[in-house]
Amino acid sequence: MRPQKAEKTDEVQGLPRITKQRRAIFAALQGDASHPTAEEVYLRVKEELPHISLATVYRNLKLLARQGLIREISTGEGPNRYDFRTHEHAHFQCDRCGRILDVEMGLPRELTRDLERTGFRVRSHELVLHGLCPDCGAASSAD
């Protein structure tokens, strides 16, 4: 059986392969709650695969995100970040320390339902909150 070919008129590329780079990048993300940037993932993976290219890291992070295996976060401030947790949740970026923290917060159904009633089709959403995280909020009070 031949590998599945692109059949749609769309530019669908064939099935992704499991290369050692792709595996290493995915593995580097597992369990890492720090929401690393591509650059940070690159540095980490480099320890295992010293010859890996930054472009490869970018390509694979994008690909893994398209596959839904990881999540891509754009905060509108600095480079994109990546999250191994793919379930619905929001992100909180601290104004002071810049860290991004996961926030278990789903968008109320009724909000999107209202939208869909007016003809929209909601596929996904991205919610980023800004302010002070517990650590920095406390430090700031002390000032």
Place this chain on the structure above:
Amino acid sequence: MRPQKAEKTDEVQGLPRITKQRRAIFAALQGDASHPTAEEVYLRVKEELPHISLATVYRNLKLLARQGLIREISTGEGPNRYDFRTHEHAHFQCDRCGRILDVEMGLPRELTRDLERTGFRVRSHELVLHGLCPDCGAASSAD
């Protein structure tokens, strides 16, 4: 009475002036619900001030946003966009036509209240929804 000087240890710059460029940029945004990019604002303002620089447009859009006179939107896809409406509302970006539409949707109080109860201080949030807008949703059904 002397003009107010920067007194804080922080790098606070003096009071913003009302230059014709700044006024024109702000004016260009008023009533424009299309969420233009800096480039688009630049082209529009250029008609009135042919010698204006793109850098000036960038600088002023950032400044106006810091002043809270306009809102900066980063969709994580392409350049930043600007919105003359500063009240709390979300944005919907259409997967097909790329347009950004305003969505009158506020984040439920209880969600942020829960967060603040765990030590966070929420200053603002940015909510971007993705999917198909009414126009494109209909077109897509026809395919």
Place this chain on the structure above:
DNA sequence: ACCCGATTTGCAAATGCGTCGCAGGTGTTA
């Protein structure tokens, strides 16, 4: 109206982040 100093502008160069083209390497199926 004129001064004066801080802010702003225009310009070009620089930066940051990410993508692309290509030649050679590698995973996967037959």
Place this chain on the structure above:
DNA sequence: TAACACCTGCGACGCATTTGCAAATCGGGT
């Protein structure tokens, strides 16, 4: 193992935005 599509590493490129700097401008005080 052959074949071929997918992938990789590399450097060059692209877009969006920022920055350095000298000249222009704003706006309060005189």
